[in-house]
Amino acid sequence: MRDALRDDAVMRRRTRTDRNPLVVALVKALAPDRVDDRPLARRLFARDASVITGGHTGVVCHPTTAAEVQACVRIARAHGRAIVARGSGTGLAGGAVPCNEPVVVVTTKMNRIIDIDIANRIAWVEPGVVNLDLTRALVPHGFHFAPDPSSQQSCSIGGNVANNSGGPHCLAYGVTSAHVLAVEVVLADASIVMLGDVSAEPIGYDLRGVFVGSEGTMGIATRIAVRLTPNPPAVRTLLLDFVTVRDAAAAVSGIIAAGVVPAAIEMMDAAITRAVEQYVGAGYPVDAAAVLLVEIDGLPGGVAAESAIVERVGRENNARTIRVAANEVERALLWKGRKNAFGAIARIKPNYYLHDTVIPRTKLVEVLEQVYEIAARHDLLVMNVFHAGDGNLHPLLVYDAREPGIIERVHGAGAEIVAVSLAAGGVLSGEHGVGLEKRKFMTKQFSADDLDHQNRARRAFDPDNVMNPGKVLPSGASCGDVQHLDAMPEGAWV
Amino acid sequence: MGLSRTLADFADEVGAVGAGPVCVRGGATQWDIGGSPDHGVREVPAPSGIVAFQPAEMTVRVGAGTTVDELHDILARQRQTTVLPAAQGATVGGLVVVGRNGVRSLRHGPVRDVLLQARYVSADGCLVTAGGPTVKNVTGFDLCRLLVGSLGTLGLLGELILRTRPLPEAQVWLVGEADPWVLVGRLYRPACVLSDGRTTWVQLEGYRDDVAAQAAVCRAVGLVEGAGPPMLPVHRHAGRPVDTTTFAARHPEAGGFIAEIGVGVVHTTHAVTRRPVPTGVAALQRRLRVEFDPTSRLNPGRDPLAV
Numbered sequence: 001m002r003d004a005l006r007d008d009a010v011m012r013r014r015t016r017t018d019r020n021p022l023v024v025a026l027v028k029a030l031a032p033d034r035v036d037d038r039p040l041a042r043r044l045f046a047r048d049a050s051v052i053t054g055g056h057t058g059v060v061c062h063p064t065t066a067a068e069v070q071a072c073v074r075i076a077r078a079h080g081r082a083i084v085a086r087g088s089g090t091g092l093a094g095g096a097v098p099c100n101e102p103v104v105v106v107t108t109k110m111n112r113i114i115d116i117d118i119a120n121r122i123a124w125v126e127p128g129v130v131n132l133d134l135t136r137a138l139v140p141h142g143f144h145f146a147p148d149p150s151s152q153q154s155c156s157i158g159g160n161v162a163n164n165s166g167g168p169h170c171l172a173y174g175v176t177s178a179h180v181l182a183v184e185v186v187l188a189d190a191s192i193v194m195l196g197d198v199s200a201e202p203i204g205y206d207l208r209g210v211f212v213g214s215e216g217t218m219g220i221a222t223r224i225a226v227r228l229t230p231n232p233p234a235v236r237t238l239l240l241d242f243v244t245v246r247d248a249a250a251a252v253s254g255i256i257a258a259g260v261v262p263a264a265i266e267m268m269d270a271a272i273t274r275a276v277e278q279y280v281g282a283g284y285p286v287d288a289a290a291v292l293l294v295e296i297d298g299l300p301g302g303v304a305a306e307s308a309i310v311e312r313v314g315r316e317n318n319a320r321t322i323r324v325a326a327n328e329v330e331r332a333l334l335w336k337g338r339k340n341a342f343g344a345i346a347r348i349k350p351n352y353y354l355h356d357t358v359i360p361r362t363k364l365v366e367v368l369e370q371v372y373e374i375a376a377r378h379d380l381l382v383m384n385v386f387h388a389g390d391g392n393l394h395p396l397l398v399y400d401a402r403e404p405g406i407i408e409r410v411h412g413a414g415a416e417i418v419a420v421s422l423a424a425g426g427v428l429s430g431e432h433g434v435g436l437e438k439r440k441f442m443t444k445q446f447s448a449d450d451l452d453h454q455n456r457a458r459r460a461f462d463p464d465n466v467m468n469p470g471k472v473l474p475s476g477a478s479c480g481d482v483q484h485l486d487a488m489p490e491g492a493w494v
Numbered sequence: 495m496g497l498s499r500t501l502a503d504f505a506d507e508v509g510a511v512g513a514g515p516v517c518v519r520g521g522a523t524q525w526d527i528g529g530s531p532d533h534g535v536r537e538v539p540a541p542s543g544i545v546a547f548q549p550a551e552m553t554v555r556v557g558a559g560t561t562v563d564e565l566h567d568i569l570a571r572q573r574q575t576t577v578l579p580a581a582q583g584a585t586v587g588g589l590v591v592v593g594r595n596g597v598r599s600l601r602h603g604p605v606r607d608v609l610l611q612a613r614y615v616s617a618d619g620c621l622v623t624a625g626g627p628t629v630k631n632v633t634g635f636d637l638c639r640l641l642v643g644s645l646g647t648l649g650l651l652g653e654l655i656l657r658t659r660p661l662p663e664a665q666v667w668l669v670g671e672a673d674p675w676v677l678v679g680r681l682y683r684p685a686c687v688l689s690d691g692r693t694t695w696v697q698l699e700g701y702r703d704d705v706a707a708q709a710a711v712c713r714a715v716g717l718v719e720g721a722g723p724p725m726l727p728v729h730r731h732a733g734r735p736v737d738t739t740t741f742a743a744r745h746p747e748a749g750g751f752i753a754e755i756g757v758g759v760v761h762t763t764h765a766v767t768r769r770p771v772p773t774g775v776a777a778l779q780r781r782l783r784v785e786f787d788p789t790s791r792l793n794p795g796r797d798p799l800a801v
Contacts, residue, residue, distance in 0.1 A: 119736045121756070164632045175630065177639070178607050193774040200758040201595065201732040203771055204779045204798045205648075206606055209639025213632050233682055257550035259573060259660040299682055301703030305663075358628040362550050390630040427626035428633040438633075445633055449620040453649075454635040456785040460778065472634060 093435030127158025282337025558587025
């Protein structure tokens with residue numbers, strides 16, 4: 001980084017005529033202070049919150065309008081560069097890591113909440129609006145934006161759209177796609193289109209639906225209409241603790257089998273519970289093998305009825321204690337523990353690597369046991385903190401990268417965890433996306449024909465493969481020199 | 495349990511490009527939407543039957559040719575259902591490719607959110623899998639959402655995995671003359687609020703105590719328990735939710751109407767011309783269709799842009 005700062009100083013002394021024509025054109029279209037090809041910026045924007053290093057940024061642009069985004073795309077293409085869009089950079093799969101010196105379009109300066117339209121229960125936002133800022137703006141109206149990734153204090157709604165992000169409360173409310181009605185998009189030819197609309201049933205193919213989760217490969221969102229969710233009249237948060245992981249997992253399956261879909265069911269195993277408790281002091285029982293954080297919301301009758309079912313299923317599965325948050329302060333503290341879980345890991349080991357597979361929620365017991373067995377066989381510490389209600393595992397392999405041979409073991413164990421998840425009838429990613437990280441596993445879930453069809457959808461949007469090339473699908477432009485398993489950047493969330 | 499015919503047999507019957515234009519005939523209950531298949535297009539049936547219903551998973555794997563009535567009958571035995579609209583004789587695959595929402599979408603969401611995985615036969619006769627079997631999945635591009643509302647022009651559906659939901663403990667319709675927007679504002683997640691400009695129909699769902707309490711809110715503004723839903727006029731128009739308030743004034747040609755308040759769908763006795771699709775979006779739609787079906791052999795004559 002010191003080198004980059006020195007190089008920056010050199011660069012500042014240069015005159016604009018030294019600069020390459022790409023940068024000159026971009027400066028002319030945007031503004032000098034919103035186009036940055038200095039080494040420091042190029043290094044900063046060569047990474048996201050994933051473990052992937054080795055990206056190469058061409059130039060970093062900070063547009064403030066859709067017209068400027070169009071200009072970035074037009075100019076990039078005129079200079080033979082690809083385009084990589086990026087929000088806050090909290091992605092965990094390398095989706096925003098630039099390959100081959102593209103023009104990186106950062107949307108964080110497009111951060112206006114354009115309109116809150118309570119009558120239609122929508123809000124129009126620019127892509128750089130931070131997820132939690134929208135929900136905060138909705139507080140006086142009694143509404144919220146349902147997707148709540150753990151990174152919601154930092155991640156942008158444009159990034160949520162690109163990754164079809166989830167979060168604890170997506171169990172009952174659905175992931176981002178269910179909350180996006182329309183997206184204004186700058187396509188690869190620099191034209192601008194509105195995908196979907198705010199009517200109940202847009203005409204034609206659901207282009208909005210395939211755009212959400214396309215990880216920047218189909219265009220750049222410049223304006224988004226999101227659905228607003230009314231705040232529930234009643235909420236109850238329960239903490240159940242168990243002396244075996246098996247009992248906790250069985251309780252999760254039992255709750256769903258009883259016909260209850262809570263707002264959230266989060267599970268934490270012993271190692272992560274202890275780490276979080278030391279870090280946050282949320283009041284978690286540190287001697288438990290696993291805890292479940294269950295939230296029920298809705299009208300008071302349903303909340304009471306479903307809480308009773310959760311408590312019954314918990315007791316049937318040998319829950320040791322069941323605590324109900326007595327008030328909003330207690331509830332907030334219980335959630336603070338969960339949402340800061342990943343900050344706590346640094347206390348255990350300096351590095352971690354995680355997967356994001358989903359398994360059928362009826363198979364939690366057997367797959368978790370396999371995950372522990374795999375970690376033990378590779379002599380690794382695994383911690384589990386995850387969205388248990390929808391079967392979305394987040395096994396975290398924690399390690400110290402300085403230990404010789406550890407990287408190979410982490411890789412080996414990770415691949416086996418993916419394999420057992422798929423064998424159980426699961427999928428590769430529940431909410432983090434594929435990015436660069438999971439491309440190599442795509443052929444384990446999809447056939448060549450399946451992937452061919454996904455590529456056809458991408459090609460309809462971007463025939464020349466210039467939007468975030470080399471991501472999601474295993475073929476296409478490669479990003480051969482990327483490296484995995486560097487330290488997780490500070491402030492990464494899961 | 496099991497499919498009436500294998501997916502491989504279905505793919506063989508659809509055949510490769512040389513086998514010519516082809517469509518699936520389900521219940522043919524909605525062939526007026528987006529145009530009928532061209533005359534002489536070969537019709538094949540999709541596999542039918544329930545392959546696996548996992549109540550504890552809240553998913554069901556079903557042949558596209560299964561009728562929605564049969565599916566919902568079987569799910570109801572375990573007190574579950576799907577958001578697919580009830581439609582006599584219609585098949586699950588047909589309802590998915592048409593993609594029109596039922597009247598309870600205000601509470602339960604749209605059809606496009608219910609399809610978790612689809613196995614379909616492509617224009618070149620290959621069996622393709624879109625999506626995945628789990629309730630949460632962001633692996634790869636979301637082709638399932640493209641298939642919903644595609645009118646069978648991107649692939650012919652063979653087998654689907656759908657999200658199910660619990661049937662409510664209680665439900666009730668209330669009817670009367672009241673401002674439907676007042677009710678949308680005061681009720682928490684009603685299943686349905688309908689208005690013909692004079693009469694309002696409300697359906698409430700949920701736990702017994704909650705339904706009773708919400709029904710009291712309805713009674714306070716003059717509704718009484720009654721029958722619902724009313725017979726819906728045959729034509730359909732979709733706009734912004736608030737536009738339903740001024741719909742009659744803006745569209746006198748619509749004749750009689752019943753609006754889904756808070757949703758934006760208006761059922762009309764006469765057809766209403768919709769806004770044209772912008773050229774950029776129409777071009778993208780066409781490129782997509784050509785990518786999936788370069789020789790236009792899947793459901794020729796049907797056009798998702800012409801609904």
